[in-house]
Every structure is written in structure tokens, then in C-alpha cells.
Amino acid sequence: MAMRTSARVTSPADQAYLLLRTVFTVAPIVFGLDKFTNLLTDWPGYLAPFVDRLVPGTAQQAMYAVGVIEILAGILVAVRPRWGGLVVAAWLAGIIVNLLILGNYYDVALRDFGLMVAALALSRLAVRQDSRA
Template sequence: MNSNVQLVKNILKYTFGLVPIVAGLDKFTNILTDWSQYISEGFAGMLPFEPTTFMMIVGVIEVIAGVLVLTKTKIGAYVVSAWLVGIALTLIFSWSYVDVAVRDLVMAIAAFSLAKLYEDNQTIAKN
């Protein structure tokens, strides 16, 4: 395999493995940001618990998704891609942090690309 392709795969794998883990863990500490600010007031009002509790649940999901990317890269990359699209759509529908939504859509495309790179790799290995 081309060494540049392998380099890109590794960079994307560790980016989409480690960043969700770090962001997920930060949902418990709010060192990077106050994550509950990204929840719209309307959505927060529908929650049966505090927005901070919701963000902790999100954090657990993100940590699991990151670990999945590191261990089962193709599946994990699809999960992270879908998760990022979900976040982006939520932000777009509430029309808040639209800049973050656009960034998340770009990251979703990159995570999807990682999954496709691993899919192609598995196809080649079977032939």
C-alpha cells in the first residue's frame, strides 16, 4: 500500500479515535468549554434531567465511539460520522452555533472517508 495512504489512514484513525475520547471526557470537567451551552433552550426544556447530565451521557457515547474507532476503525468511523452529522443537524435546526455545525459536517465527511479507506483495504485483502 502507498505509504501516503497509510499515513493518511493513521492520522485520521488517531484523530477520530482520540478527539472524541478527549471531548467525551471533557463533558465531565468542562475544561475545554461549558458544553451545556450547545443545547438549545427548547431542547433543554424537554429533557427530564439537567443539561449537564445530558452532556455527561453524550460524553460516555463519545468515549465509546472514540474507542470503537481505535479498535474497529471502519465501524467506528461510520459511527463517528453519523454522530457528527446528528450534532450538526441539531445545531442547524436550532440555528445556533451554525459555524460549529459546518465544521462538524466537514469532520463527518472526513470520518466517512476514513471508513471508506478501511473498506477499500478490506476489499483488497479479500482478493
């Protein structure tokens, strides 16, 4: 949903909504695309062996599926931030569980917990934006 007037973007809540919506649209799409190139990191290395055994195919093939899901989640945030924020939060919860099982990335899991809370905040702010439309 687009902001109707520039005056609406001056409130701190509207600014926070716009920032969160932008970040949770762009970041999942960028990270999702990177699952196909591994430019930022070696993504299969972040897949817990236990999880790798559960999913069919190789770890890289699992990352391709992850990439598609992340791209779709980013698009959902762009068009329906109320629901997209919840999807991204659930996705981050799954990443956190995977990282905790992996055991080597507690710092990344903690960071992703903060991102999950921010995605939930986006969803709640989107409720407010929807009611004002």
C-alpha cells in the same frame, strides 16, 4: 488493525488512514471526557433548548450521556475503524442538526460537516485496509 510493515505506511492512502484513525480515536475520547469537567467550554450551552426538553434530566446530565457515547465512539474507531467511522459520522450529523436548531453556531456546524465527511472517508479507507489484511 495494525499495519504489518513500515512500507505500507508510505502510501498516501495509508498515511491518510492512519491520521484519520488516530484523530477520530483521540478527539472523541478527549471531548467525551471533557463533558464531565467542562474545561474546554460550557458544553450544556451547546444543547438546543428543544433537544434539552426532549431528553430527561438537566442539560449537564445530557452532556454526561453525550460524553459516554463519545468515549465509546472513540474506542470503536480504535478497534473497528470501518464501523467506528460510520458511528462518528452519524454522531456528527446529530451534532450538526442540534447546532442548526440552536441557530447561533453555523460556523461550528459547517466545521462539523467537514469532520463528518472525514469520518466517512475513514470508514471507506478502513474497507481498503481490511481487504489488504
